[in-house]
Amino acid sequence: MKLYSIKARASLNGKHISGAERIVPEERVFETIRWIEKKVEKKNFDSLNIKVELIKEKPILIEKSLPIVDIKFKNHEDANLKAVKILHRITGIPTERIKELIALIHTGASPEKKNMRGAMIVNLTGKRVEKDRFRGVRTTDVDFLDREKVIKKLLEKGFTERTADALALTTKNMHHPDIIAEYCISDEPDYLTGYISTKEKYYRFTPLKEFGNKNGGRIYFIKNSTDIDELYRFLEEKPVLIKDVE
Template sequence: MIYSVRMRAAQGAAHEDGGRHISGAERLVSRDQIGALTQSMVERAFSHSRGQTDFINITVEAVATENIRRLELLPMTTVAAADVSAGRAAAKAALAAAGVKSPAADAGMERLLALKDSMRGAMLICGVTGQRLDGTDGRGIRVSRMDIDDQNRFAAWLEKRGFTGIHIREAVVLATKVAAASGVIAELCWSDDPEYTAGYVASASGYMRFPQLKPYGVMQGGRLFFIRPETNITELMHYLETQPVLVVTPEEAE
């Protein structure tokens, strides 16, 4: 049996009661890994650079192995840019190449820039008009129940290609699940960690990392999923929130 272990940490109150989002984490693990994992999640919540948490929720839920979907990790590249402005321009170009229309990319970027704080979930944005479609206000859609199939192999694969740090390890797993969703054109994200300036654009064709998508010290961050106008929102949300996914590291012979 595999277990979904999910952590959410907030400041001031629980998220549902208006608490400020501090940290979150997702893993799919065996029973004997749960104890050590939950301890590390608690330590992570208490040491996050976004601030001191006073609410931590950890959920452990059994997942039937026959329900797990396996996906191959997205190809990964880094796109250098001179500064944040250039990084955002390059990200918009990547969205356009994936099929997001220019008005939608502009509107989506403006929504991220207008955030007063981070969102713990994602906004669903029409990839043609830029209209927000999820109706969840400040909560957003939380992508859940995903992990890499082999942590050690994944870490070695990333290190060999110059990708290090927990942010990118978690982001590319999430992006791989999202890119496989029916109706999703592309994703745009930058972190709410004030010490982490990178972000990415991801689609079925790959994960493009941009080292500078926000200024250092900024706590506002979030993610957008650009979707096709005809997408069934209910089915998409069900997949993102409940479908268990294990991401498989590509073979080395590439």
């Protein structure tokens, strides 16, 4: 069966507005393009790029996504304190350093104090090791084998379609042997749910950011011995399909 990667990006004045990434069989390519067009048609954009490529490499198949642990907090401060505790337990990085790294995501982690285009990478000494502090690294080429079935299950559990996107991405991340944890908040000012992932669980925290904050991003926590070039290749180039949700 031929599989295709479909990536879409809508922008306004060079700023990212909306995007989508899918892996689909050949017969669903044009249906998926129409789905993307519908998704962005109400957005205010001046550029829309849709890229379709044949996947030549055999995808990694993952049986199930990370199990979801959904927790509501009184405020984002409490949620972030819990996040710091989880990340400290998993990584051993001092709590003050973890707080500093999280603060960067909330205030702009690039050298110009804006959002990075991809994720920050931090090793277990607490040092940032991404190749480019503007670009970071982006996890791409991941999807559910039967996305509609997965979304139906998630909706029945009270989650959203958006949860499927985040869950697929972080499940790919945690499949890499050298990534041991992740922290993520959206850059949308009114989307306050974020997550922390470990090898065992996907912790969905609400709220993990303050309403109105336009900053966001991800931190990937990795082993000190990680081959950075290989990590980039896996995250940005290796196709991954997930069969089902936990």
